[in-house]
Amino acid sequence: MTTILILLAVLPLAGTVAAVLGAAARAAGYAAVAGAVAALALATYVLVRTTTEGPSQALAGFIYVDELSGFFLFTVALVVLLASLGSAAYLRVEEHTGTLSRFQVRLYFGFFGAFASLMLASLTTGNLGMLFVLIEASTLASAALVGLEARSTSLEAAWKYIIISSLGVTIALVGTLFLFYSATGLHLSANQGLTWPYLFHHAGALAPASLRLAFLLAVIGYGTKVGLAPMHTWLPDAHSEAPSPASAMLSAALLNTGMYAIIRFLALARVGLGDAYVQRVMLVFGFGSVIIGVLFMVHRGNFKRLFAYSSVEHMGIIAIALGFGGPLGMYGALLHTLNHAVGKSVLFISSGDVVLGYRTRDARRLHGLLGSLPLTGGVLLLGSLAILGSPPFGLFLSEFTIIRAGFASGSGWLPALLLLFLAIAFIAFARTTTGMVLGRADTSPQATYSGAERVLAVAPLVLGIGVLLLLGLWIPSGLNQAILASIGAAT
Amino acid sequence: MESLNATSAAGVLLDLCGVLMLLGAFACLGSKLFNRYVVYYGLQSVVLSAATGVVAFHFARIELWVLCVLTLLIKGIAIPTATRRLLIALELKRDVAVSTGLSTALILGGGLTAFAYLVIRPDLLPHGVVASAVVPLSTAIVLLGALEMVLRRHTIAQLIGWLIVENGVFLGAITLVATFPFIVEAGIFLDLVAGVLIMVVFVSGLTRELAHANASELRELRG
Numbered sequence: 157m158t159t160i161l162i163l164l165a166v167l168p169l170a171g172t173v174a175a176v177l178g179a180a181a182r183a184a185g186y187a188a189v190a191g192a193v194a195a196l197a198l199a200t201y202v203l204v205r206t207t208t209e210g211p212s213q214a215l216a217g218f219i220y221v222d223e224l225s226g227f228f229l230f231t232v233a234l235v236v237l238l239a240s241l242g243s244a245a246y247l248r249v250e251e252h253t254g255t256l257s258r259f260q261v262r263l264y265f266g267f268f269g270a271f272a273s274l275m276l277a278s279l280t281t282g283n284l285g286m287l288f289v290l291i292e293a294s295t296l297a298s299a300a301l302v303g304l305e306a307r308s309t310s311l312e313a314a315w316k317y318i319i320i321s322s323l324g325v326t327i328a329l330v331g332t333l334f335l336f337y338s339a340t341g342l343h344l345s346a347n348q349g350l351t352w353p354y355l356f357h358h359a360g361a362l363a364p365a366s367l368r369l370a371f372l373l374a375v376i377g378y379g380t381k382v383g384l385a386p387m388h389t390w391l392p393d394a395h396s397e398a399p400s401p402a403s404a405m406l407s408a409a410l411l412n413t414g415m416y417a418i419i420r421f422l423a424l425a426r427v428g429l430g431d432a433y434v435q436r437v438m439l440v441f442g443f444g445s446v447i448i449g450v451l452f453m454v455h456r457g458n459f460k461r462l463f464a465y466s467s468v469e470h471m472g473i474i475a476i477a478l479g480f481g482g483p484l485g486m487y488g489a490l491l492h493t494l495n496h497a498v499g500k501s502v503l504f505i506s507s508g509d510v511v512l513g514y515r516t517r518d519a520r521r522l523h524g525l526l527g528s529l530p531l532t533g534g535v536l537l538l539g540s541l542a543i544l545g546s547p548p549f550g551l552f553l554s555e556f557t558i559i560r561a562g563f564a565s566g567s568g569w570l571p572a573l574l575l576l577f578l579a580i581a582f583i584a585f586a587r588t589t590t591g592m593v594l595g596r597a598d599t600s601p602q603a604t605y606s607g608a609e610r611v612l613a614v615a616p617l618v619l620g621i622g623v624l625l626l627l628g629l630w631i632p633s634g635l636n637q638a639i640l641a642s643i644g645a646a647t
Numbered sequence: 648m649e650s651l652n653a654t655s656a657a658g659v660l661l662d663l664c665g666v667l668m669l670l671g672a673f674a675c676l677g678s679k680l681f682n683r684y685v686v687y688y689g690l691q692s693v694v695l696s697a698a699t700g701v702v703a704f705h706f707a708r709i710e711l712w713v714l715c716v717l718t719l720l721i722k723g724i725a726i727p728t729a730t731r732r733l734l735i736a737l738e739l740k741r742d743v744a745v746s747t748g749l750s751t752a753l754i755l756g757g758g759l760t761a762f763a764y765l766v767i768r769p770d771l772l773p774h775g776v777v778a779s780a781v782v783p784l785s786t787a788i789v790l791l792g793a794l795e796m797v798l799r800r801h802t803i804a805q806l807i808g809w810l811i812v813e814n815g816v817f818l819g820a821i822t823l824v825a826t827f828p829f830i831v832e833a834g835i836f837l838d839l840v841a842g843v844l845i846m847v848v849f850v851s852g853l854t855r856e857l858a859h860a861n862a863s864e865l866r867e868l869r870g
Contacts, residue, residue, distance in 0.1 A: 296840065
């Protein structure tokens with residue numbers, strides 16, 4: 157199992173190795189895709205294995221996977237595959253239109269691989285100190301992707317991202333310190349006091365005052381990476397300035413990795429402090445994010461910023477689901493994580509096709525994509541409906557579960573408030589995307605895909621929409637079991 | 648875990664170091680010259696290194712001695728030197744990108760210090776151990792560093808703010824949990840991050856871009 161986990165975290169580096177060896181977009185793209193396919197296969201194996209056989213650990217807890225990490229590994233590996241396919245197509249066009257130099261393309265694949273690999277690695281460690289190091293390292297790798305295009309706006313976005321995230325993760329380190337302090341009364345060895353399974357085993361005996369502070373600091377710290385309001389300010393800039401497949405990785409993989417770290421702390425706090433405190437913290441940050449995200453979605457302009465604010469909103473929804481708690485809330489949160497990851501990857505990758513075709517990120521200048529870029533336009537429309545939670549897509553089911561969990565938790569007006577904001581989000585978001593997709597096209601797109609690029613570009617879109625549709629109509633029993641097992645691992 | 652007693656010699660020294668570091672953070676907040684930021688940060692790091700030495704001596708822990716030496720070499724000498732070079736290369740003297748006046752900044756800083764004492768309430772830390780005196784100080788240093796990052800818009804000032812936050816975190820770490828197993832690794836790693844940040848500022852010429860960018864150029868990143 158240890159070998160498999162190490163291999164899983166190392167495989168996405170295939171693209172990095174190719175880029176370092178001097179490959180152009182074509183070869184590096186294929187290498188990245190090959191690595192991602194293999195990583196997804198291994199992640200699926202790990203998911204099955206942890207679901208059936210329970211957790212396993214090695215190297216004194218530095219390597220630890222349980223059902224929860226299995227589920228997140230699968231989600232992130234799936235996103236990495238979609239984004240690798242998208243990158244392979246996107247970067248090839250950028251290379252031969254000359255928008256990005258060959259060096260920039262190599263830089264992209266180099267850091268893309270490192271970013272993916274660090275995120276997968278952070279999901280396979282049980283040591284909370286190591287988790288901090290890996291998550292901060294993934295910030296550095298992804299900041300290079302944000303600043304790749306080297307315009308003054310993208311450099312500004314990259315700086316903002318790196319400095320805010322570093323501050324956030326440093327705060328998470330303080331949280332980790334207080335968690336360790338709360339365990340000093342127990343007779344754990346120094347290393348065990350930082351290793352999640354041991355801490356979870358003794359969670360009831362952790363000193364409550366410092367555990368409370370540790371949890372709050374972890375939510376603020378890792379919440380900065382998740383994009384919970386009011387720590388979300390880096391997020392729209394970074395998502396709109398990064399090349400689109402990299403935005404997909406940020407939104408669908410990085411945010412989830414941060415959420416995973418929060419869930420680890422939340423599991424400890426829920427046992428050690430009881431439900432009430434955890435619920436209050438998660439609901440405050442969750443509703444804050446939903447409200448901020450939705451309000452900023454009303455503005456019609458840069459469509460990548462719109463998708464980014466939608467990510468803030470969805471992370472808020474997941475936080476709310478975690479706050480409602482109970483098996484139903486947890487189930488909704490995890491299912492929503494998977495659904496949102498796939499849906500947002502599809503949206504960002506298709507937005508990349510629009511950026512390539514029209515060289516603009518302004519929604520007001522785009523009309524009739526359904527006519528000029530039929531497939532991208534169609535996917536954009538379906539993807540928007542999916543991300544807004546319309547049936548028959550997966551997000552409908554998960555949001556419905558979360559609302560039900562809200563009513564089940566005994567509060568009537570909180571889920572009602574959530575519904576209200578979901579409705580506002582629907583109107584705001586759909587107003588922009590339908591305006592882009594429908595109507596009559598004024599101009600035809602400049603650069604489009606040809607040959608093998610077309611296959612690479614279409615594959616993630618079709619695959620993603622397919623998965624969303626599948627999850628909306630029927631949850632495979634294996635996935636159902638995996639989610640139930642993950643809930644068992646964290647409660 | 649054994650804790651430092653507040654009245655022991657080591658405890659008093661540690662407390663003193665904490666106070667000096669807080670003063671350093673205030674000095675940075677109250678200054679407008681880039682050179683001063685670097686000097687105050689360097690002095691603060693030297694004091695942090697001394698504090699680490701005190702704890703290392705008291706508990707006779709080899710990894711804390713390593714941290715003490717590394718702090719002195721990297722944070723006390725290397726980072727200030729590199730930043731100073733950066734300032735000379737980019738011809739930076741006065742920081743004009745400040746959001747508030749200095750007096751407002753200092754008042755806000757005082758408020759945050761009081762807040763730090765409020766948050767670290769007595770039920771968190773037992774009385775009599777030095778941590779109950781130093782952890783509020785380190786929390787205040789963290790908050791002051793963060794305040795500097797918020798109030799100053801220049802990349803180098805923000806960088807120094809983050810480094811001050813880091814110093815505060817490590818002061819808290821060595822007093823609260825001297826046995827924290829990850830402390831040296833985390834320290835080295837964060838220094839690496841700082842190095843990368845300095846390189847980013849230098850290589851990309853970002854400083855120039857940001858210092859000269861006016862509101863209209865940044866319009867794209869609003870809202």
